[in-house]
Amino acid sequence: MNFQHTEDRRMLADSLNRYLLENNSIERRHASAEGIFGYSKTLYAGLGELGAIGALFPEDAGGFGGTGFDVSVVFECLGRNLAVEPLLGALVVGQALVAAGTEAQRAHLEVIMAGSTVAALAHDEPGSHYEPSHVATTAQRSATGWVLNGTKAVVPVGDSADLLLVSARTSGSTQDDDGISLFLVPGTAVGLSKRGNGRIDGGRTAELTLAHVAVGADALLGTEGQGLAVLERISGYALLALASESLGAMDVAKDQTLEYLRTRKQFGVPIGSFQALQHRMADLLLEVEQARSAVINAAAAVDETDRITREKALSAAKYSVGRIGTLVAEESIQMHGGIGMTWELPLSHYAKRLVMIDHQFGDEDHHLARFIALGHAVDVDMAEA
C-alpha cells in the first residue's frame, strides 16, 4: 500500500504546474477562453511539447504513460490552473484510436500527442441527456464509404477541431445499444455546419449539423455496429479525467476560501473566527478528502479488466465529484459573500468550472443511477450462478 505518486509523475506534475503558472495567469486564461478558438494554440502546443498529452497514452501507442494515475496527475494540474486547453478531446479520441484503430488510423496519435491536431468527440445529441446509447445520427453505406446525417450537441471546441470522432447509427433505432458505429471525420468535411458558442465556464462548444457528410470506408473506427463498447471505454477515461480536474479545482477553491476566512474582517475580527463558518469549512475539507479518495479509487480502477468493478468505481468517482464539486463551488461563493459573485475574483471561475464538470459525461444523478444498475447486474449474475 502506497499513496505516493512515482517520482516520474511528481516531476511531470511539477513541470506542468510551473508551466501553467507562468503561462496561464488568470488574465491570459480569460483571454484564451474568450478568444476565437476558446483556448490558446500556443499553450496547447506547449503542453504537447512538455509531454502532457503523451502522458495520457501507453508506450506502444507512442506515448509514455497511459495508466489511470498518469491521466489523473495531468488533469489535476489542468484543474488547479483552470486551463481551457482541449486535452479531454485528445484523451478520448486518442484512447478510441488505441482501443479500436487500424494501423493507418493510429497514425493520428502522433499529431494528437504533439498538440498539432485538435481532436473532439461528437457524441451527445439534442435530447440525449447523458444517455450513451441515444444516437439518432445515421451513417449509410455509399459506393465509396459512408454518408452521415444528423446533429451533435455541445461538442467541445467543435467549431475549430481538426478531427472529430462522430457516433452514428448504422442499424437499429435511436435508443438501441447495438448498431452504433464510430467515424473519424475531418473538421473541414463538406456538409458539416457548425454553430459555435462560448461556454459559461470558459472556452467554446459547437452544435454540429451533418448534412450528407461523405467519408471514406476507412473512416469507420472499430467494428460496425459495436461502437457503444468503445464509447464506454473512452467515457471511462473521461470520467477519471474530469474527476481529477475537479479535484484540482476544488483544492484551489478550498484554499482560496480558507485564505479569505483568515483575512477578511467583520465586526473587528477575521470571519474565520466564527464557528458557523469554521464548521462549514471543516465539512468542506472532509468532503474534498473524500473526493480525493474517490479519484484514487477511479485511477486504480480504470485499468481494471472486470467491467463491473471498473465502471462502478468510475461512476462512484463522477458521482462524488459531481456532488462535492457543486458543494465546494456553492460554499466557496457563499463564504466569500458579495465578492464571490464577481467576475473579477478568480474563485468565481473555479466555481463555474466545478459545477459545469457535473454536466459533462453524466451528472451526479446519472452516475448514482448507473452505479445502482451496475450493482444489480452483479446481483443478477450471482442469482443465476
Place this chain on the structure above:
Amino acid sequence: MDLQFTPQELAFRDDVRAFLHNKLPARIAHKVKAGQRLSKADQEEWHAILNAQGWLANHWPKAHGGPGWGAVEKFIFDTECALAGGPRIVPFGVNMLGPVLIKYGNEQQKAYWLPRILSGEDWWCQGYSEPGAGSDLASVKTTAVRVTDETGDHYIVNGQKTWTTQGQHANMIFCLVRTDREAKAQSGISFLLVDMNSPGVELRPIRTLDGDHEVNEVFFTDVKVPAENLVGEENKGWTYAKFLLTYERTGIAGVGFCVAALAKLKVIAARVLKNGQPLAQDPLFAARMARVEIDLENMKTTNLRVIAAVAGGGVPGAESSMLKIRGTEIRQEILSLIRRAMGPNAIPFVEAAQYEGYAEPPLGEPEAATAAANYFNYRKLSIFGGSNEIQKNIISKMILGL
C-alpha cells in the same frame, strides 16, 4: 500509488481469518450480528480468547505484551473482526488506560496494573465526563485533596462522574480530578485510579432511550484513594487525557463495522418486499443505499491514506477527527436504513428480544426486533469520544488554522 496490501499483509489477513474462524465463539458472533446485547461474561470470554492469542492489547509495545503490529495490521485485524461478528474490544482498560500508564505511569504501576488489564482481573471504566463537563472536559469539578494520616498519603475524592459506560461491570475507574482549585481550567487537573469498591463510591444506572442499561452516574463522597494511585505528576492530568485523544485513532472510522452493517443492509433490502419487489429495486431506497456505499468506499481509501501516512512515520493528528466524523455518520446512516427497511415492524419493542435466548417467532423480519433499538443506541457514536462538533473544532484549529 498502490492500493493493494503486500503479500505479507495478505498472509496476515489469512491468519486473522483463520483465528476468527477457529476461535470466535459462534454463539457470540451470532449475538453481535443480530444486534443483541452482550453480557459481561460474553465480553470477558472474548477478551480471554484474544489475550491467549496475544492480540488483546494489539497496539501496546511488545515489551508490555503487545504483538508489535503496525497501523496496517491493526486496520486489518479490526476490519476482519468486525466482519466476522467479533465484539468490540472494551476500550477503557486496553485502549485508554493502558497507553497512559505505559507512557506516564511509574514502573510499579506498570508492573501491577498492565498485567491485570490483560488478564481481565480488573474491569476499568472511564471517569472523565461530569454533569457540567461533557465535551468541555477541562471544567471538571470533582476534587481530590491530598492528606496524610497514620495509614499514609491519600487523596480524598468528592464529586460526580457521568456517562460511565459499563461502570456496572467495573471494579476500577480512572478519573480526572481537580487537585488545584486556584489554577485555571486545564492546569490543576490530575489523573487518579480509584477502586470502585471503596467506601463512598456509589453507582446509579442511567437508562438510555433504547431501554438499555449501558451508562451510569458515579458519585464520590469522601472516597479515600491511596496517593500511589496518582498517575504521573499532580496537576498534569490534562496532558495525559489529551494524549489519549491523539493516541492511535486510525481505527476510529470503524470501517469494518460499517462494511459489516452495509452487508447486512443489502441482504435485508434484497429480501424485504415492497409492491412485490425487493426494496433494493425501489429507486429511492436504492439511491440512499448507493450514496452511503459510495461514501464508505471513499472513506475506506481515506482511512488507508491516513494509515499509510502513519506507517511512513507521520502522526495522525486531526486527520483522525475526519475519520471519526465521517465514519460515525456512515454507520449511523446504515443503521437508519436498516430501521427504515423494517417498515412498520420497526415499531414493536420486545425487550427480551434484545437478549440471547428469545425464542418467540419474529414480528416481521427477523432484524425487526433490534433494528430500531440499535438505531437509537448508536446515535451515541456522534456524541461520545468528542462529539462530531468538537471534532470540527479540532479540524478547524489544527488543520485549517482558523
